[in-house]
Amino acid sequence: MTDTANDAIAILGGTGDQGLGLALRFAKAGRPVRIGSRVPERAEAAAREVAAAVPGAKVSGAGNPEATAGAGVVILSVPFEHTATTLKAVKDSLAPGQIVVSMGVPLAAAIGDGAVRTLGVWQGSCAELVASLTPPGVHVVSAFQNVSAHRLRELDHEVACDVVVSGAPEPRKAVMALCALVPGLRAVDGGPLANARIVESVTALLIGLNIRYKVPAGIGIRFTGLPG
Amino acid sequence: MTDTANDAIAILGGTGDQGLGLALRFAKAGRPVRIGSRVPERAEAAAREVAAAVPGAKVSGAGNPEATAGAGVVILSVPFEHTATTLKAVKDSLAPGQIVVSMGVPLAAAIGDGAVRTLGVWQGSCAELVASLTPPGVHVVSAFQNVSAHRLRELDHEVACDVVVSGAPEPRKAVMALCALVPGLRAVDGGPLANARIVESVTALLIGLNIRYKVPAGIGIRFTGLPG
Numbered sequence: 001m002t003d004t005a006n007d008a009i010a011i012l013g014g015t016g017d018q019g020l021g022l023a024l025r026f027a028k029a030g031r032p033v034r035i036g037s038r039v040p041e042r043a044e045a046a047a048r049e050v051a052a053a054v055p056g057a058k059v060s061g062a063g064n065p066e067a068t069a070g071a072g073v074v075i076l077s078v079p080f081e082h083t084a085t086t087l088k089a090v091k092d093s094l095a096p097g098q099i100v101v102s103m104g105v106p107l108a109a110a111i112g113d114g115a116v117r118t119l120g121v122w123q124g125s126c127a128e129l130v131a132s133l134t135p136p137g138v139h140v141v142s143a144f145q146n147v148s149a150h151r152l153r154e155l156d157h158e159v160a161c162d163v164v165v166s167g168a169p170e171p172r173k174a175v176m177a178l179c180a181l182v183p184g185l186r187a188v189d190g191g192p193l194a195n196a197r198i199v200e201s202v203t204a205l206l207i208g209l210n211i212r213y214k215v216p217a218g219i220g221i222r223f224t225g226l227p228g
Numbered sequence: 229m230t231d232t233a234n235d236a237i238a239i240l241g242g243t244g245d246q247g248l249g250l251a252l253r254f255a256k257a258g259r260p261v262r263i264g265s266r267v268p269e270r271a272e273a274a275a276r277e278v279a280a281a282v283p284g285a286k287v288s289g290a291g292n293p294e295a296t297a298g299a300g301v302v303i304l305s306v307p308f309e310h311t312a313t314t315l316k317a318v319k320d321s322l323a324p325g326q327i328v329v330s331m332g333v334p335l336a337a338a339i340g341d342g343a344v345r346t347l348g349v350w351q352g353s354c355a356e357l358v359a360s361l362t363p364p365g366v367h368v369v370s371a372f373q374n375v376s377a378h379r380l381r382e383l384d385h386e387v388a389c390d391v392v393v394s395g396a397p398e399p400r401k402a403v404m405a406l407c408a409l410v411p412g413l414r415a416v417d418g419g420p421l422a423n424a425r426i427v428e429s430v431t432a433l434l435i436g437l438n439i440r441y442k443v444p445a446g447i448g449i450r451f452t453g454l455p456g
């Protein structure tokens with residue numbers, strides 16, 4: 001199962017706030033969701049949480065490599081400092097045609113500094129770091145960095161946020177289509193993967209705004225003047 | 229006249245699209261506007277254009293140093309590659325208490341590459357470059373980078389865009405208050421000046437979106453979830 005037509009969405013780091021939020025939303029939209037974790041028991045517990053919140057959810061929990069194998073889309077939702085380790089652990093489970101979604105942000109919190117600043121990444125961004133560590137034929141797409149975990153988890157409310165999706169055209173379109181599964185999210189064509197450099201840094205700006213404006217639930221972004 | 233209470237707004241590079249757009253808007257709001265240019269005649273011609281479009285406008289044109297001297301707020305609206313030269317030319321006209329607004333973006337167009345990418349600036353951003361070149365006691369604030377020149381110039385329409393304003397608290401507040409003069413602009417507290425690194429790069433992203441979505445008039449941004 002290496003066909004991108006495969007409906008399953010694996011969420012590595014799906015036990016964390018933002019990963020679990022996406023798992024809930026995609027499960028609610030009827031998509032099969034596989035939650036991955038370094039510790040399979042934690043993934044299974046998170047899967048039970050999703051199943052309890054979303055009646056009829058097609059959700060399972062497993063170790064990261066098992067969750068990855070054959071999933072059409074693999075969302076990498078681990079803290080930035082675990083990005084490389086996680087990718088190395090699942091490398092042999094990835095196959096050409098799969099899409100890996102990078103939603104990580106190189107927040108300086110990774111080295112004990114603040115979350116309102118970013119680190120410089122040699123490759124340019126977390127997404128480009130991910131691309132440098134994935135096998136040939138696997139498509140890397142950048143998305144979801146600016147979406148509030150808190151708002152994702154409030155299943156009864158829309159998530160008012162645009163999602164800038166960048167990467168090669170075809171996989172980018174596939175990930176843009178995923179955004180339509182979550183009420184309130186709007187996909188915006190973010191062009192080539194390197195634009196993740198900008199999108200990732202916006203997350204640090206949003207975290208600063210959350211602090212200054214005292215909005216723990218999370219501030220999002222919308223683009224104005226888009227056609228349609 | 230070095231008091232920030234001085235109502236005059238100097239716009240250096242006020243003959244360019246975005247500078248002229250701000251000149252029109254501030255003049256329409258009743259503020260005295262001084263358009264500055266390297267070539268005084270061009271500044272005078274731009275001032276006549278503003279006067280023709282805005283009946284009763286308090287607007288004048290002059291060389292950059294003359295426009296700068298004593299203005300409460302000096303907006304630097306020159307192409308990035310002219311930032312340092314312009315600041316060196318007006319340095320002796322700046323005095324403690326004045327606010328210099330950096331709206332430049334280090335687009336790679338400055339070196340003949342595209343406008344959808346940015347250059348790395350040693351100081352971190354155009355705004356921090358500006359801060360490194362201004363005399364002590366002059367306050368540098370970053371703002372207006374993401375506002376479409378085209379939409380500023382359409383005086384009959386609102387400009388639907390948030391303006392992230394960053395810098396030290398007091399001058400930041402003064403520039404946030406300026407945003408309220410332009411219908412549709414909303415000031416957002418962008419925290420310390422270094423956040424200009426993020427805000428400036430967003431302009432390159434917006435330019436890419438304008439191209440991909442064929443919106444020459446310009447796409448803007450709004451933050452969602454802000455209180456009030």
